[in-house]
Amino acid sequence: xxxxxxxxxxxxxxxxxxxxxxxxxxxxxxxxxxxxxxxxxxxxxxxxxxxxxxxxxxxxxxxxxxxxxxxxxxxxxxxxxxxxxxxxxxxxxxxxxxxxxxxxxxxxxxxxxxxxxxxxxxxxxxxxxxxxxxxxxxxxxxxxxxxxxxxxxxxxxxxxxxxxxxxxxxxxxxxxxxxxxxxxxxxxxxxxxxxxxxxxxxxxxxxxxxxxxxxxxxxxxxxxxxxxxxxxxxxxxxxxxxxxxxxxxxxxxxxxxxxxxxxxxxxxxxxxxxxxxxxxxxxxxxxxxxxxxxxxxxxxxxxxxxxxxxxxxxxxxxxxxx
Amino acid sequence: xxxxxxxxxxxxxxxxxxxxxxxxxxxxxxxxxxxxxxxxxxxxxxxxxxxxxxxxxxxxxxxxxxxxxxxxxxxxxxxxxxxxxxxxxxxxxxxxxxxxxxxxxxxxxxxxxxxxxxxxxxxxxxxxxxxxxxxxxxxxxxxxxxxxxxxxxxxxxxxxxxxxxxxxxxxxxxxxxxxxxxxxxxxxxxxxxxxxxxxxxxxxxxxxxxxxxxxxxxxxxxxxxxxxxxxxxxxxxxxxxxxxxxxxxxxxxxxxxxxxxxxxxxxxxxxxxxxxxxxxxxxxxxxxxxxxxxxxxxxxxxxxxxxxxxxxxxxxxxxxxxxxxxxxxxxxxxxxxxxxxxxxxxxxxxxxxxxxxxxxxxxxxxxxxxxxxxxxxxxxxxxxxxxxxxxxxxxxxxxxxxxxxxxxxxxxxxxxxxxxxxxxxxxxxxxxxxxxxxxxxxxxxxxxxxxxxxxxxxxxxxxxxxxxxxxxxxxxxxxxxx
Numbered sequence: 001x002x003x004x005x006x007x008x009x010x011x012x013x014x015x016x017x018x019x020x021x022x023x024x025x026x027x028x029x030x031x032x033x034x035x036x037x038x039x040x041x042x043x044x045x046x047x048x049x050x051x052x053x054x055x056x057x058x059x060x061x062x063x064x065x066x067x068x069x070x071x072x073x074x075x076x077x078x079x080x081x082x083x084x085x086x087x088x089x090x091x092x093x094x095x096x097x098x099x100x101x102x103x104x105x106x107x108x109x110x111x112x113x114x115x116x117x118x119x120x121x122x123x124x125x126x127x128x129x130x131x132x133x134x135x136x137x138x139x140x141x142x143x144x145x146x147x148x149x150x151x152x153x154x155x156x157x158x159x160x161x162x163x164x165x166x167x168x169x170x171x172x173x174x175x176x177x178x179x180x181x182x183x184x185x186x187x188x189x190x191x192x193x194x195x196x197x198x199x200x201x202x203x204x205x206x207x208x209x210x211x212x213x214x215x216x217x218x219x220x221x222x223x224x225x226x227x228x229x230x231x232x233x234x235x236x237x238x239x240x241x242x243x244x245x246x247x248x249x250x251x252x253x254x255x256x257x258x259x260x261x262x263x264x265x266x267x268x269x270x271x272x273x274x275x276x277x278x279x280x281x282x283x284x285x286x287x288x289x290x291x292x293x294x295x296x297x298x299x300x301x302x303x304x305x306x307x308x309x310x311x312x313x314x315x316x317x318x319x320x321x322x
Numbered sequence: 323x324x325x326x327x328x329x330x331x332x333x334x335x336x337x338x339x340x341x342x343x344x345x346x347x348x349x350x351x352x353x354x355x356x357x358x359x360x361x362x363x364x365x366x367x368x369x370x371x372x373x374x375x376x377x378x379x380x381x382x383x384x385x386x387x388x389x390x391x392x393x394x395x396x397x398x399x400x401x402x403x404x405x406x407x408x409x410x411x412x413x414x415x416x417x418x419x420x421x422x423x424x425x426x427x428x429x430x431x432x433x434x435x436x437x438x439x440x441x442x443x444x445x446x447x448x449x450x451x452x453x454x455x456x457x458x459x460x461x462x463x464x465x466x467x468x469x470x471x472x473x474x475x476x477x478x479x480x481x482x483x484x485x486x487x488x489x490x491x492x493x494x495x496x497x498x499x500x501x502x503x504x505x506x507x508x509x510x511x512x513x514x515x516x517x518x519x520x521x522x523x524x525x526x527x528x529x530x531x532x533x534x535x536x537x538x539x540x541x542x543x544x545x546x547x548x549x550x551x552x553x554x555x556x557x558x559x560x561x562x563x564x565x566x567x568x569x570x571x572x573x574x575x576x577x578x579x580x581x582x583x584x585x586x587x588x589x590x591x592x593x594x595x596x597x598x599x600x601x602x603x604x605x606x607x608x609x610x611x612x613x614x615x616x617x618x619x620x621x622x623x624x625x626x627x628x629x630x631x632x633x634x635x636x637x638x639x640x641x642x643x644x645x646x647x648x649x650x651x652x653x654x655x656x657x658x659x660x661x662x663x664x665x666x667x668x669x670x671x672x673x674x675x676x677x678x679x680x681x682x683x684x685x686x687x688x689x690x691x692x693x694x695x696x697x698x699x700x701x702x703x704x705x706x707x708x709x710x711x712x713x714x715x716x717x718x719x720x721x722x723x724x725x726x727x728x729x730x731x732x733x734x735x736x737x738x739x740x741x742x743x744x745x746x747x748x749x750x751x752x753x754x755x756x757x758x759x760x761x762x763x764x765x766x767x768x769x770x771x772x773x774x775x776x777x778x779x780x781x782x783x784x785x786x787x788x789x790x791x792x793x794x795x796x797x798x799x800x801x802x803x804x
Contacts, residue, residue, distance in 0.1 A: 030750045032770050035601030045441060047335035047653035056330065242600050277330040278644045285330055 011251070015215060021168035025211055031203035031239055040234035046274045050308075053270065057305050060269040060297075061088060063287045064098040065123055065258065067295050069130075069226065075110045078103055080322040081295075082114035089302050090320065092309075098298065099287040100153060104129070105146035112150040123153035123192070127178060130196075130225035132157040136174060143181040146189075153190040154182050157225060160199045163209055171209075175216035192220035192258055192291075197236045198228040206236055210243035220256035222293065231261025232293070234275060241279040257284070260293025266304040269297055332646075335653045337440045341427045347378040348516070350386055350540065351523035353393035354533025361385040362541065367516055370437035371650050371659035371694040379516045382539040387508070387548040390537040394479040394506040395554055397534030402506050403476060407463035414459035414502060416529040421452040421494075424525070428518055432490055433650040435517040437659030437695070438613055440651050450775055451494035454793070457777035458502035461798060465503065468795050474802040476504030477580055478556035483546045483570075484519075485562045486512035486661050487616035487717075493519055495792050496559050497536060498777075503801040505557065506535045510549055512562075513542040514662045547573070555579060557801065561618070564715075564741075564786050582790025582800045584618065584782060586715040587743030590736035591621030591772060592758065594729075595630045597748035601770065603637045606721070609746060609772035611645065611699050614660055615719040618787075619744035621772050623705075623712060625732050628725045635703065635723065642699050643686045657719065660695040669697050669718030676702050676711035681722070707738055715741070729754065733761040742784025746772040765791075 014024045048056055066085045068077060082101055089095040100121035101111050111122045124146035128134035134142075143154055156178050162170045175193055182189040193213040197206050213221050221240055224231040237259045244255045257276075263269055269292060276284050284290050299319045307313050347364065349356040361383030366375045380386075402410070421428065428451075429443040438447070466472050480500045484492040489511055500507045511519035519538050526536045539545060543566075550558045550570050560570050561584040574581055591609045593602045609621025626634050650658035660666045677683045681702040690696040697718055705712050705722040712722050726732040736745055745764040747755050759767040765783045768774060775781070780794035790800045 029597070029599040032598040032601040032750075035598065035604055035770065039601070039604050045445070045653070046332065048332060049335045050333045052331060052333040059330075273330060282329045 011215070015169065015172050018167060018169045021172060021212065022166065025168065025208040028207055028211060031207055033203055036203055036235045036238055040238045040275065043274050043278055044234060044271045046271075048270050048274065054305070054308050056270045056273050057266060057301050057308070058096055059285065060266070060273060060292060061301050062096045062099060063290055063292050064298055065100045065102045065260070065291050065293045066098045066298060067102040067226070067260070067293055069102070069104060069125060073104060073107060075107065078107045078110050079114045082111055082120070084298070084320060084322040085120045086115065086118045088298055089306075091318070092306070095302065095305065099291055102155065102293065105142060105149065105151065108146050108149035108151045121152035122150060123155055124149070124151040125155045125157075125225075127156040127174075129155070129157055130227040132159050133161075136177060139174065140177055140181045143178050144184065147182055147184045147187070151189050153192060154178065155192045155194055155222060157194045157196060158209065158213065160196050163200070163205070163212070168212055172212055172216045175213055175218060179217040190219045191217065192222045192256075193218040194222045194225055194260075196225055196228055197223045197232075198230045203235065203239045206239045207243055210240050211247065214243070214247045214253075214255050218255060220258050220291070222258040222260055224259075224261045224293075226261035226293065232259030232263060234271060237272060238275055238279060241276060241284070244284070245280045254283070254289065256289040256291065258291040258293055263292055263294040263297050265297065265300050269294075269301060332654050334649070336649060336651045337426075337430055337433075337444075337653055339430060339434070339651065342431045342434065344377055344517075348380060348520050348540070350380050350382055350390065351520065351526075351536070351538040352386075352390045353397075353537070354527065354531075356523070359383060359386050360389065362545075365513065365542070367435060367514065369434050369694075370514075370661050371691070373693055376434060376517065379520070379540045382541040382545045384548045387539055387545065387552060390508045390539050391479060391481075391549075391552050391554050393534035394508050394537050397532055398478055398506040401532045402501075402535050403504050405504075407465060407504075410501060410504065411459045411462035413529055413531050414455050414462060414498065417525055417531070418452045418455035418459060420525045420528055421448065421455060425449070425452070428490060428521060430651065431521055432518050433658070435515050436486065436489055437650050437661055439655040439658045440653055441655065442613060447488055447491045450777070451491045454491075454494040454498045454777045458498035462502040465798070465802070468798050470799060470802050470804045474503070474804055477801060477803055478505060479554065480505045480507045480557040480559060480801065481549045481552065481555040482507055482509040482559045483550065483562065484509065484511055486515040487613060487618070489515040490518040490522065492561055493522060495561075499792070499797050500559075500801050501535065503798055505801050508537045508539060508549060508555070510539050510541060510546050513540070516540040550574070557581075559790075559800065560584070567788060580800070582782075582792070583788035584790070584792060585786060585788040586741055587618045587620065587783065587787050588623060588713065588715055588739045588741045589619055589621045589744035589746070589764070590623045590625050590762075591746040592726075592732050592736060592748065593624065593626040593630070593634055594747075594749040594751070594754065595627040596750050597630070598750060598770065599630070599634060599637060602748040603634065603641050605746060605748060605770070605772040606638055607641060607645075610721045611642075611657060611719050612773050614658055614697070616661060616665075616717055617773065619766060619773065619781075621744065621746050622716060622721060623736075624721055624723045625726050625735055626723065627732075628727055631725045638701065639684065639686070642701070645686065645688075645699055647688050647696070647698065648691060657699060660697050660718065663695055665717065666695040666697060669716055669720060672711060672714055672716045673700060673720055676705070676709060676720075676722070679709045679711070681705045681709055681711060707735060713739065729758065733758065737761075737763050740786040743787035744768070
């Protein structure tokens with residue numbers, strides 16, 4: 001919705017200085033909070049039943065980045081999570097695998113080995129996650145570590161302090177540097193850029209940060225670390241979806257979106273899929289372009305899936321806790 | 323990638339009809355009871371989405387109206403005007419709670435009889451109707467503080483005639499303030515949508531409202547005429563077309579009856595180039611496609627600043643492509659049925675005129691059901707002030723798009739209409755909102771939203787959109803002897 005597809009040359013000057021970035025980002029259409037909240041709430045009333053629910057549940061499972069980001073994480077814990085990622089329901093082989101397992105970068109090797117050739121990706125959080133408070137060389141080294149250990153995807157955090165104080169160029173250049181660090185030995189990891197929308201607070205900032213990340217080369221934009229409340233919300237995800245939609249219209253490049261944190265039930269997950277469907281459409285309804293950063297939601301999805309196939313609810317003890 | 327399907331199609335999710343107990347035929351609600359007609363006849367009410375006959379309803383005659391007015395007069399003299407405000411408030415609170423408790427029943431019945439999507443009857447009509455009773459229940463014992471003197475008196479018997487676009491909600495707008503201020507009422511619902519008013523009569527019984535305080539007479543134009551021209555009423559409140567409003571005003575000339583009219587509109591929705599575009603597009607959709615455009619305050623004229631016109635139109639068209647038209651009882655339906663065959667003809671006629679006059683007509687790809695009355699969401703571009711679709715109230719899902727260059731041109735175009743009910747302003751600039759609100763001759767000016775209603779906010783028109791206010795402290799005046 002930037003007026004017209006912008007020519008390559010028109011993008012050149014934008015990331016030259018804080019001032020040029022500010023001119024561009026603050027020239028984006030504003031977001032009215034009340035209206036965005038209303039739209040997200042209206043879409044959340046969609047009633048997804050029977051066949052469409054079954055379809056949505058399977059898709060949601062395939063979009064999950066199964067995540068453990070605790071100080072107490074151990075190789076054992078990560079291996080168990082990987083087993084669950086490959087075959088989420090031991091009692092039902094028809095359940096698809098999740099998209100990725102998301103861990104801290106010292107556990108990438110363990111996850112990589114456990115996942116083997118399953119096709120499930122390993123995502124590593126990097127760049128002094130979750131605060132992002134470190135120097136650029138440290139962040140780059142952090143990223144190199146994860147990529148060298150075999151990470152398929154890097155979830156970096158932006159420097160929210162720099163963003164909020166208007167040092168847009170610094171945020172931009174950091175993303176560019178991390179994007180460069182994602183390539184090693186001819187293997188290139190996908191870059192997800194975490195905006196930490198709970199700290200940005202306004203939807204205007206969310207839209208600007210989304211554009212900034214995309215301009216700097218993000219493959220995905222992601223809402224949250226999960227360490228700050230609020231984590232992902234429907235309206236924030238709506239604003240980010242509008243941003244990737246407009247960015248593609250302007251540049252031709254498609255960027256993925258990942259809400260993370262706070263998604264606990266099948267109902268929540270389905271609401272996100274409806275949001276995708278009615279904001280950006282079917283092209284984003286694919287694990288390559290939309291992910292759900294969550295862990296506890298998986299068991300609820302499995303429980304609802306079993307209910308749909310058998311007609312009966314079973315208790316939580318029939319699903320594994322990993 | 324997942325199975326055979328690649329798109330997210332929503333399975334049917336119909337709300338159950340079982341909650342509604344339709345009777346084969348309905349009498350009139352007079353003096354606390356359902357009674358047979360004396361000199362009337364019967365007519366059928368149908369579901370506009372399927373043309374299925376729902377029930378037979380009484381077409382009340384003059385003697386029926388007479389009887390209803392007499393019951394209201396007696397109730398006014400003997401009970402209602404003698405009750406304290408606190409006592410009246412108790413009944414209104416009770417009605418509000420019952421409306422909430424029976425909300426699903428009312429929502430399903432409203433969607434059946436009117437054709438509007440269940441998500442709107444469920445999330446807008448019924449909750450707002452209950453809110454109007456709650457709000458006015460609160461006023462009942464505080465009238466001394468409303469600014470109309472220390473002890474403002476009611477008027478007496480109110481004759482109320484309401485339209486088919488928001489049947490129960492318009493009933494609430496009429497009955498709640500009348501009762502709160504101590505009047506009794508005879509209400510005539512529209513002939514195509516009488517059923518929720520008749521169900522409301524049951525609510526009055528359930529709430530133990532004294533007999534005669536609320537009377538419901540069903541029928542068409544002649545019944546309404548007999549009611550407003552009855553010699554023993556003190557107040558007429560009408561919501562409907564400007565043509566009928568004029569007839570009523572003429573017939574009341576020289577009488578002592580107090581009158582309020584809420585009539586047609588041709589609302590301008592003004593989008594400036596610094597507007598939050600995504601939300602403005604939502605507001606445009608909500609402004610004109612809400613309730614199939616059967617909204618007197620609909621934003622049927624989109625005035626968009628030329629510099630963003632293309633961008634806004636592209637977004638709007640993309641958004642309209644996601645609207646789901648169909649079964650009003652399906653919870654995922656966005657656009658329901660046109661209320662009647664007659665209204666459908668009017669929408670078609672005016673749209674054809676728009677095309678003939680040279681405006682560009684566009685609708686999203688949209689399959690219309692075979693039975694029932696349907697019209698696709700329609701956008702006319704390149705519309706000028708001289709086109710009839712920019713002047714006449716269409717009362718359907720039809721948007722006329724005009725452009726402007728400066729704020730003063732926007733004001734000029736927005737005000738250049740015989741109507742003056744509503745307007746919308748979309749801009750991130752607060753001072754421009756205040757400037758526009760001052761210049762726009764419209765009873766309601768929404769800023770960065772549209773078609774938002776609240777019982778505390780007075781609603782009403784300028785010019786041919788009528789006079790008098792409904793809702794808020796201002797709305798009380800219409801029912802008080804001040």
